[in-house]
Amino acid sequence: MTSPSVETWATDERGPASQPGFRWSSPSRAILARPGLAAAGDFLRLGANESPLAPIPEVAERMAAAYLGVNRYPDISATALRDVLSHQQGVRADQLLIGNGSSELIHVLTSAFGGLGSEIVVSLPTFSLYAGSVGYTEAKLVSVPVSSDGTTDLNAILAAVNEQTSLVFVCNPNNPTGGYLPLSNVRDFLRATPAHVVVALDEAYWELTDAFAAGEPSASALCEEFPNLVILRTFSKFYGLAGLRIGYLIAHDESMVARLASVRPMAMPTTVGLAGALACVEHHAHYRIRAKEAARERARVVNSVRDLGYEVFDTQTNFYCIPFAPGDEPFTKAGIHVRAGHTIQMPGYIRVSLGTPADNDRAIAVLSQSVQAGRGAEDASERRGHA
Ligand SMILES: Cc1ncc(COP(=O)(O)O)c(C=O)c1O
Numbered sequence: 001m002t003s004p005s006v007e008t009w010a011t012d013e014r015g016p017a018s019q020p021g022f023r024w025s026s027p028s029r030a031i032l033a034r035p036g037l038a039a040a041g042d043f044l045r046l047g048a049n050e051s052p053l054a055p056i057p058e059v060a061e062r063m064a065a066a067y068l069g070v071n072r073y074p075d076i077s078a079t080a081l082r083d084v085l086s087h088q089q090g091v092r093a094d095q096l097l098i099g100n101g102s103s104e105l106i107h108v109l110t111s112a113f114g115g116l117g118s119e120i121v122v123s124l125p126t127f128s129l130y131a132g133s134v135g136y137t138e139a140k141l142v143s144v145p146v147s148s149d150g151t152t153d154l155n156a157i158l159a160a161v162n163e164q165t166s167l168v169f170v171c172n173p174n175n176p177t178g179g180y181l182p183l184s185n186v187r188d189f190l191r192a193t194p195a196h197v198v199v200a201l202d203e204a205y206w207e208l209t210d211a212f213a214a215g216e217p218s219a220s221a222l223c224e225e226f227p228n229l230v231i232l233r234t235f236s237k238f239y240g241l242a243g244l245r246i247g248y249l250i251a252h253d254e255s256m257v258a259r260l261a262s263v264r265p266m267a268m269p270t271t272v273g274l275a276g277a278l279a280c281v282e283h284h285a286h287y288r289i290r291a292k293e294a295a296r297e298r299a300r301v302v303n304s305v306r307d308l309g310y311e312v313f314d315t316q317t318n319f320y321c322i323p324f325a326p327g328d329e330p331f332t333k334a335g336i337h338v339r340a341g342h343t344i345q346m347p348g349y350i351r352v353s354l355g356t357p358a359d360n361d362r363a364i365a366v367l368s369q370s371v372q373a374g375r376g377a378e379d380a381s382e383r384r385g386h387a
Contacts (some may be wrong), residue, residue: 044359047337049175049205051240052355056286059279060230064246073269081274084281085248094254098274100267102204102234105235107228108134109167109200110265114139120167123152123332124298125176125345127202130169139166150313154189161197171202172207176344176351178315180209182258186380190226190254201231204247205317208298213291220250227252230260235273237318238294239280239287241252243271251274292319295355301360308364309373324350324367325376336383 072191078098083122086093099105104114106129114120114137120129124143134141144156152170163166170189175182193199201219206212213305223229234247246269268278280287302312302320310322311374319339325348329339341349 031068042066042335044355044357044362045076045337046331046359046363047339047351048242049237049317051237053240053290053360055240055276055280056283058283058286059276060332060367061086062279063272063276066272068269072271074274076082076268078269078274081248081269081278081281084278085306088281088284089218089237089250091220091223092252094257095223095251095327097249097257097260098269098277099249100248100269101217101236101242101245102202102232102249103129103234103269104245105247105249105260106130106169106200106202108260108264110134110137110139110196113167113198115166117164119162119164121157121160121165122167123174125168125205126152126169126171127175128344132173143198146174146177147179149182150174150181151179154181154185156199158189158192161194165194165197167198167200169200169202171204171207173316174321175317176339176346176349177313177321178317179313180316182211183217183219187222190222190229195228198228198230199226201229201380203231204234206233207287207291208294208318209316210278211316212294213288213295223250223252227229227256230256230313235277235280238291241273241276241280244270244276246270246273246277297357299355299361301354301364304364305367308367310367311313319353320353321349321351322349322367324370326370330366330370330375333364334362336363336366338347338363378382 051057055063057366082093082096082099085096095258097105099108110120110133114134116138118135120139121144123146125146131141131143135330142160144153144160147153152172152174154170156169170186172186183200190199194367203219206218212218219231223231229252231250233250236242236247249260252262263381291379296319298315302315305312305320305322313321313323324341327342328350331338338353339351341347341351344351355359
């Protein structure tokens with residue numbers, strides 16, 4: 001078996017109690033100050049699922065030009081960006097809401113639908129901002145375990161839905177496991193979901209899936225059919241604009257967009273962010289080449305890690321997740337920031353973002369050394385023995 005199965009954190013209990021807030025996994029000063037790191041040479045960020053690649057020159061030039069206009073406020077209605085996105089996604093511009101990263105839009109959704117007496121369903125482990133955002137509301141957080149292959153368990157979500165349920169989050173592909181459910185599964189789920197439940201389909205990693213690389217249709221088309229569907233996308237991951245904080249939401253119609261906009265605090269995209277995102281969409285053909293390269297490199301890395309004896313969840317993202325008992329310490333010693341499992345509801349695992357081929361080889365070398373030292377993969381084979 002080359003894929004692990006979810007067991008250690010699976011629980012059918014309701015909970016955990018949501019905690020307001022969220023800790024970004026950036027290599028903070030505290031991480032950089034860890035013993036041993038100073039000796040490790042250049043520090044490598046493989047903990048926040050960022051793109052290792054700078055924007056293509058055409059995008060960088062547009063952002064540089066936009067800088068010269070920052071004495072003016074941005075176009076808060078993001079007209080030009082919504083226009084090009086509406087063509088790209090096959091939706092109307094009034095179905096689109098541009099956010100300060102999709103994180104802001106997640107907060108907007110929980111604020112809009114997290115009233116007293118309501119319930120919001122998530123599948124664990126998943127992106128922890130959902131629970132963090134619910135913690136700011138009066139809604140009850142209801143959690144169900146993900147499927148054993150690391151994909152969101154849509155049937156378990158349906159079973160948890162009741163009259164009080166106002167919102168469910170479906171992270172597809174799922175962070176931190178990487179599992180992806182095809183469009184047909186999502187469509188079946190939406191057909192079975194009661195109309196009073198808003199489904200937030202978070203596709204932060206959509207452009208990294210094999211389906212996207214192969215030019216398959218995206219979930220955008222489903223917004224026409226399902227008034228309760230909202231899709232979340234971001235320019236942070238595949239397009240590599242994480243530092244600009246820009247993402248978007250696709251809804252069925254302008255009434256949903258207006259409802260969400262009405263609970264929005266004073267947040268707006270920046271002039272440079274708007275220009276960068278616009279240029280990414282306009283130069284989409286270049287990025288499609290990147291999508292194919294990213295899918296190839298992911299397959300190479302996952303195969304290499306499996307060849308070392310590790311179990312790797314099937315992933316359609318820019319990260320992989322493996323059982324790894326030593327935690328992030330061997331990586332930290334090697335100057336690499338990866339995401340330790342206990343911080344992402346997966347104790348005994350690590351999540352490693354994909355970087356350049358050279359970055360990935362550096363991470364594989366740490367995993368290989370751990371095998372030689374009798375750690376890491378040994379734990380994986382022990383798990384296999386128990387399975
Ligand atoms: C599933 C998922 N959704 C949303 C986000 C937030 O992305 P953004 O940078 O657009 O706020 C992340 C970031 O890690 C993510 O993993």
